Amino acid sequence: MTAESTETVAEFRSRAKAWLAENMPPQEPDQAARLERDAEASWVRARELQKRLYDGGFAGICFPREYGGLGLGYEYKKAFDAESVGYEIPLLLNVPSFAICCATILDMGSEEQKRTHIRAALRGDEVLVQLLSEPSGGSDLAGVITRAERRDGRWIINGAKTWSTWAFAADYGLCLARTDWTVPKHEGLTMFLLPLRHPGITINRIQQVNGSVEFCEEFFDDVEVGDDAVVGEPGKGWEVASRQLYHERRSMGDGSEYTSGPGISEAEDVSVDLLSLVERTSQGDSERVRELIGRALVHRTVHAQLSEHVFHAVAAGKLPPTAGSIIRLSMAAVHDVETDTALAVAGPAAVVEDDAGQLDIGTRYLGRQIASIGGGTTEMARNVIGERVLNFPRENAADRGVPFNQVRRNKSS
Ligand SMILES: Cc1cc2nc3c(=O)[nH]c(=O)nc-3n(C[C@H](O)[C@H](O)[C@H](O)COP(=O)(O)OP(=O)(O)OC[C@H]3O[C@@H](n4cnc5c(N)ncnc54)[C@H](O)[C@@H]3O)c2cc1C
Structure with a gap:
C-alpha cells in the first residue's frame, strides 16, 4: 500500500474487476492479434477506451496523482492487468506513449510539461511518439544530425527522422536534435517535445515487407518552436535520451510500471x-x-x-x-x-x-x-x-571526445 492509498491491493483488484465488467467491452478471441495498428480507426478507438479508463479512475495507475494518475504501486498495476485479461484495453497507447514518452517527461520534463502532457495522454487526448532514428543510422543515436538553431529567441529545426512508429496517429514527438556542433557528440544535443501537426513538418508513411504502414518518416523544414518545447536543458539532450532508452528497454520486454493491461500491443509482443x-x-x-x-x-x-x-x-x-x-x-x-x-x-x-x-x-x-x-x-x-x-572494456570509438564538427562522416552529413 502507498501513502496515498487506503485501499489494499485485494480491495483495489475487486473494485477493478467489477468496474471492468460494467464498463469495458469484452475482447473477442484473437482480437489483439488482428488489431490493425496502422489503421486510423484503431487509434480513435484506443483514445475512446482510454477516456473511459480515465473517467472511471483506472488510468495511469503508477503515474503520480498530480499529473492525472493514481499514484499507486506496481502491485496495484499488476492486479489491474490480471483482471483486465479478456477485455478490450487500449494497449496501443502503452508503448511508446505511456511507458516511454510520458515516463521520460515524468523523469526529465518541466513541471508544466508534466502537468499538461501526462494528464492529456492519460485522458486519451494526446498520443506521443519517439523521433530518434535518422536516415543516416539509428544505433549511433548520439550521432544525430537533425539540427536546431537559435534564432530570435526561438529554436529552428531542420532535418529528418525515420522509422517513427505510429507518428501518423500522434500529437507530439520526443525529438533529439543537435544544437552545438563544436563539442563532442553527446554534449551538443537537446531533446524537444515537438507538436507534430505544426508548420514545416511533413509526415510520410513507410510500407514494410509484411504490408504494415505503421512506420513514418518526418521532414523538418524550418520548424519553429519556443523554449517551452525543450525537455530538460539545452545541451543536456543525451541525459534525456538515456532516460528515454532506459524506459524503452524496459517497455520492450513489458517490464514497465507505466503500461496498463495485459501486454503492450507491439507486433512482436502479441x-x-x-x-x-x-x-x-x-x-x-x-x-x-x-x-x-x-x-x-x-x-x-x-x-x-x-x-x-x-x-x-x-x-x-x-x-x-x-x-x-x-x-x-x-x-x-x-x-x-x-x-x-x-x-x-x-x-x-x-x-x-x-x-x-x-x-x-x-x-x-x-x-x-x-x-x-x-x-x-x-x-x-x-x-x-x-x-x-558486466563492466567489460568499452568498444573502441574514433569519435570519442572529438568535437562533432571534426568527426569524419560521409559527405551527405
Ligand atoms: C519495430 C521497430 C520500431 C521502431 N520504432 C522507432 C521509433 O518509434 N522511433 C525511432 O526513432 N526509431 C524507431 N525504430 C528504429 C530503430 O531504433 C532502428 O532501426 C535501430 O536503432 C537500428 O538502427 P538502424 O536501422 O539505422 O541500423 P544501423 O544503426 O545502421 O545498424 C545496422 C546494423 O549494424 C549493427 N551495429 C551498428 N552499430 C553497432 C555496434 N556499435 N556494435 C555492434 N553492432 C552494431 C546493428 O546492430 C545493425 O545490425 C524502430 C525500428 C523497428 C524495427
Whole structure:
C-alpha cells in the first residue's frame, strides 16, 4: 500500500474487476492479434477506451496523482492487468506513449510539461511518439544530425527522422536534435517535445515487407518552436535520451510500471496462440509438435519471470538501469522462438491464402526481425550488457571526445 492509498491491493483488484465488467467491452478471441495498428480507426478507438479508463479512475495507475494518475504501486498495476485479461484495453497507447514518452517527461520534463502532457495522454487526448532514428543510422543515436538553431529567441529545426512508429496517429514527438556542433557528440544535443501537426513538418508513411504502414518518416523544414518545447536543458539532450532508452528497454520486454493491461500491443509482443494453432491443425498427437510448442511456452514463461526479476533488481539498486537491456534481449529471443515454432507447425499452409486461414503466420514470419531491431538492435543490447552491466572494456570509438564538427562522416552529413 502507498501513502496515498487506503485501499489494499485485494480491495483495489475487486473494485477493478467489477468496474471492468460494467464498463469495458469484452475482447473477442484473437482480437489483439488482428488489431490493425496502422489503421486510423484503431487509434480513435484506443483514445475512446482510454477516456473511459480515465473517467472511471483506472488510468495511469503508477503515474503520480498530480499529473492525472493514481499514484499507486506496481502491485496495484499488476492486479489491474490480471483482471483486465479478456477485455478490450487500449494497449496501443502503452508503448511508446505511456511507458516511454510520458515516463521520460515524468523523469526529465518541466513541471508544466508534466502537468499538461501526462494528464492529456492519460485522458486519451494526446498520443506521443519517439523521433530518434535518422536516415543516416539509428544505433549511433548520439550521432544525430537533425539540427536546431537559435534564432530570435526561438529554436529552428531542420532535418529528418525515420522509422517513427505510429507518428501518423500522434500529437507530439520526443525529438533529439543537435544544437552545438563544436563539442563532442553527446554534449551538443537537446531533446524537444515537438507538436507534430505544426508548420514545416511533413509526415510520410513507410510500407514494410509484411504490408504494415505503421512506420513514418518526418521532414523538418524550418520548424519553429519556443523554449517551452525543450525537455530538460539545452545541451543536456543525451541525459534525456538515456532516460528515454532506459524506459524503452524496459517497455520492450513489458517490464514497465507505466503500461496498463495485459501486454503492450507491439507486433512482436502479441504472441501467436500456439495451443489453438495446434488444435486448428489437428496435430495434438504429434510428439514433434508437442516438443516445439513446449519449448516456446517455456521461453515465454522464463521471459515473464526474468522481466519481473530485472524490474525488482533495478528498483532495489541491485542491478544498474541499463539491465533493462536483458529484458529487451530476452524478448527478441522469445519472439524468434515463437515465430519459428508457429511457422514449423503451420507448414506450407502459412504461405497460402486458403480455408486453413494460416496466412497470418507467414506474414508474421516476414516481420520476424522486427523484434531484433526495434527499440535498438539486439547487437547493441549485447554491447550495453557487456559494457554497462558486466563492466567489460568499452568498444573502441574514433569519435570519442572529438568535437562533432571534426568527426569524419560521409559527405551527405
Ligand atoms: C519495430 C521497430 C520500431 C521502431 N520504432 C522507432 C521509433 O518509434 N522511433 C525511432 O526513432 N526509431 C524507431 N525504430 C528504429 C530503430 O531504433 C532502428 O532501426 C535501430 O536503432 C537500428 O538502427 P538502424 O536501422 O539505422 O541500423 P544501423 O544503426 O545502421 O545498424 C545496422 C546494423 O549494424 C549493427 N551495429 C551498428 N552499430 C553497432 C555496434 N556499435 N556494435 C555492434 N553492432 C552494431 C546493428 O546492430 C545493425 O545490425 C524502430 C525500428 C523497428 C524495427
